[in-house]
Amino acid sequence: MIRSQTSVLLLITILGIILFACVAVGQEPILSFTVLPTKVEIAPGETAPLVLSIDNKSLHPGDDIAVSLTGADGFSLDPAPADIKVIKPFGKAALNINLVASPDVAIGTHDLKLQVIYTYCIDVSCFQIVDEVNVPVLVTTILLGPATMKKARRIPPWVIPMIGVILLLGAILLWQYAGMRVPMYVALSLFIVGGLAYGVMLGQHEQAQGIAAVLCTSCIGIEESQHEEPVLSQDALSVLGGLDTDLKLIVFYAPWCHSCPYAEKMVKDMAKVNSHITYKFVNVDTNRDLAASNGVIRNQRTIVPAIVRVDTGKIIFGIDHLEERLLDLLGVGS
Amino acid sequence: MRRISQGFGILLGLFGFTGIGMTHIIFPGLHCYACPLSVTICPIGLMQNLVIYGTVPYFWVGTIVAYGLVLGRGFCGWFCPFGTLNDLLSFNKVRIVRGFSYTKYAVLIGTIVAAWAFADTMFCKLCPAGGLEASIPYLFLGIASVNRPFIIHMITLGFVLIGMVLISRFWCRYLCPMGALLSLFNRVSFLHLKLDSNRCSRCTVCTDACPMGLKPYEDYDDHNCTKCGECTSVCSLDALTLTFSPQMPRLHRDENYVPERIKIDT
Numbered sequence: 001m002i003r004s005q006t007s008v009l010l011l012i013t014i015l016g017i018i019l020f021a022c023v024a025v026g027q028e029p030i031l032s033f034t035v036l037p038t039k040v041e042i043a044p045g046e047t048a049p050l051v052l053s054i055d056n057k058s059l060h061p062g063d064d065i066a067v068s069l070t071g072a073d074g075f076s077l078d079p080a081p082a083d084i085k086v087i088k089p090f091g092k093a094a095l096n097i098n099l100v101a102s103p104d105v106a107i108g109t110h111d112l113k114l115q116v117i118y119t120y121c122i123d124v125s126c127f128q129i130v131d132e133v134n135v136p137v138l139v140t141t142i143l144l145g146p147a148t149m150k151k152a153r154r155i156p157p158w159v160i161p162m163i164g165v166i167l168l169l170g171a172i173l174l175w176q177y178a179g180m181r182v183p184m185y186v187a188l189s190l191f192i193v194g195g196l197a198y199g200v201m202l203g204q205h206e207q208a209q210g211i212a213a214v215l216c217t218s219c220i221g222i223e224e225s226q227h228e229e230p231v232l233s234q235d236a237l238s239v240l241g242g243l244d245t246d247l248k249l250i251v252f253y254a255p256w257c258h259s260c261p262y263a264e265k266m267v268k269d270m271a272k273v274n275s276h277i278t279y280k281f282v283n284v285d286t287n288r289d290l291a292a293s294n295g296v297i298r299n300q301r302t303i304v305p306a307i308v309r310v311d312t313g314k315i316i317f318g319i320d321h322l323e324e325r326l327l328d329l330l331g332v333g334s
Numbered sequence: 335m336r337r338i339s340q341g342f343g344i345l346l347g348l349f350g351f352t353g354i355g356m357t358h359i360i361f362p363g364l365h366c367y368a369c370p371l372s373v374t375i376c377p378i379g380l381m382q383n384l385v386i387y388g389t390v391p392y393f394w395v396g397t398i399v400a401y402g403l404v405l406g407r408g409f410c411g412w413f414c415p416f417g418t419l420n421d422l423l424s425f426n427k428v429r430i431v432r433g434f435s436y437t438k439y440a441v442l443i444g445t446i447v448a449a450w451a452f453a454d455t456m457f458c459k460l461c462p463a464g465g466l467e468a469s470i471p472y473l474f475l476g477i478a479s480v481n482r483p484f485i486i487h488m489i490t491l492g493f494v495l496i497g498m499v500l501i502s503r504f505w506c507r508y509l510c511p512m513g514a515l516l517s518l519f520n521r522v523s524f525l526h527l528k529l530d531s532n533r534c535s536r537c538t539v540c541t542d543a544c545p546m547g548l549k550p551y552e553d554y555d556d557h558n559c560t561k562c563g564e565c566t567s568v569c570s571l572d573a574l575t576l577t578f579s580p581q582m583p584r585l586h587r588d589e590n591y592v593p594e595r596i597k598i599d600t
Contacts, residue, residue, distance in 0.1 A: 089387045161390055175522075179583045184522055188403050195396025204393035205358040211383045212367040212375040213356040222368075222469060222478040301356060301370075303477060317477040 363414030406523025
């Protein structure tokens with residue numbers, strides 16, 4: 001008994017040490033892009049097929065993704081690539097592109113850029129992102145051939161789960177009716193090794209870490225989401241009118257935050273009422289140091305929306321009773 | 335020994351006090367990832383998010399199967415902080431109502447279906463562990479306030495706490511979706527209860543000691559067993575032992591063996 005309990009404790013200790021040897025990593029951008037082949041070779045007057053892989057590593061879908069070519073005299077995309085309507089959160093897409101070089105294009109290396117314009121929306125607020133992807137192109141009359149073009153091969157998403165289900169069913173049947181335990185332990189070991197390895201390869205460990213690092217106050221039941229724009233009350237309008245000292249607010253937001261547009265709009269509206277109030281919006285994903293120094297990121301967990309009064313350093317989180325708390329922050333509350 | 339292990343579980347659950355931030359690690363128990371000192375990911379919270387995003391959860395499956403294969407529900411008995419709270423409030427060890435013990439599977443399936451249907455983490459809004467580990471701390475930190483979601487959390491937490499006091503391990507027996515997940519591995523996990531039929535006198539002293547209200551001498555590989563080892567401690571004949579080895583399928587076990595009654599001098 002004592003021996004078995006000691007081994008359990010030892011096992012848990014080892015497991016704990018292994019688990020906590022890992023450290024956190026930062027957030028990923030909204031969409032990330034990869035162009036294949038990485039080195040494009042093309043002859044004057046010829047066409048080179050490219051594949052633009054798009055990876056959505058955010059919590060929100062990317063919409064209306066349009067790709068065009070910029071800064072590229074003598075090059076064009078023919079036919080013009082069709083827009084991608086939507087890429088789901090943590091989803092992927094691949095766009096086939098035909099790069100065409102005109103007959104009179106100069107021999108040598110050209111640094112082309114693919115411009116990608118897309119939008120993403122959080123409730124009623126939408127943001128447009130303009131991103132660029134570098135595509136180094138070598139124009140040459142001696143082509144090395146299509147060997148440099150790696151075809152993006154994708155396994156249909158149902159294949160691996162189907163294999164897993166068949167494997168498990170087989171192991172259960174052999175366990176239950178033939179009394180064989182080896183197939184069960186082999187199947188479960190494959191689940192562990194395969195699941196963890198393939199999951200890490202797909203970046204699912206980072207996806208999991210990203211989800212946990214977000215303190216979504218409405219998701220875990222700290223407050224309710226607001227889906228309508230805030231409207232300042234008559235009382236707020238009158239007390240704000242009496243404010244006669246300059247005050248600066250910083251609104252910390254994140255593109256994935258459900259409640260942030262509500263907080264941003266209320267601060268904007270208050271600043272419209274009284275010009276003594278000035279404000280700045282800071283994206284915590286790109287200004288982590290500023291956010292951390294203002295107490296918005298604690299233990300690498302991002303808490304948004306957060307509004308900081310610059311002169312006092314006072315901070316309020318969330319959008320629950322926001323008008324009342326904002327007036328208190330400004331020193332004009334009842 | 336088990337208390338030390340459970341203390342270790344709580345310590346790892348609150349590892350954020352060291353300054354280490356969020357990791358990629360899925361916690362082997364029910365522990366809210368929104369807890370201010372948590373550095374791990376709640377498996378049930380993550381599962382809901384993966385359902386919402388439509389992700390095929392390779393990493394999640396690999397991790398859960400690893401936990402299940404090693405200890406199965408042993409994590410409930412030896413590690414889970416919410417299980418520890420259940421243990422601390424286990425004043426009334428009553429027999430399990432087997433029919434109700436399947437409710438936890440309904441909770442697990444309901445959690446998945448609700449996440450898919452509402453595209454939201456509905457279980458988290460009711461989770462008593464979330465109420466205890468996130469809502470209350472954030473109230474004291476000034477981030478949460480007493481509003482409708484907070485009150486709902488407190489009602490579910492209150493209900494579960496009363497349940498724990500009246501019925502030992504109430505949450506683990508009947509409602510825990512994480513327990514439901516790990517219980518799927520109870521018959522194959524390396525950590526398991528082993529019965530030596532030749533030694534067992536069916537004196538039922540183990541039954542009185544079991545916080546899950548089982549008959550360990552019959553239910554030693556039951557899906558409800560948290561492998562806490564309470565039964566092994568009280569068995570004076572050493573008929574029950576906790577062992578760490580691959581299990582045998584039931585086909586190879588002697589199910590019909592009925593041991594002789596042995597008179598024990600008390």
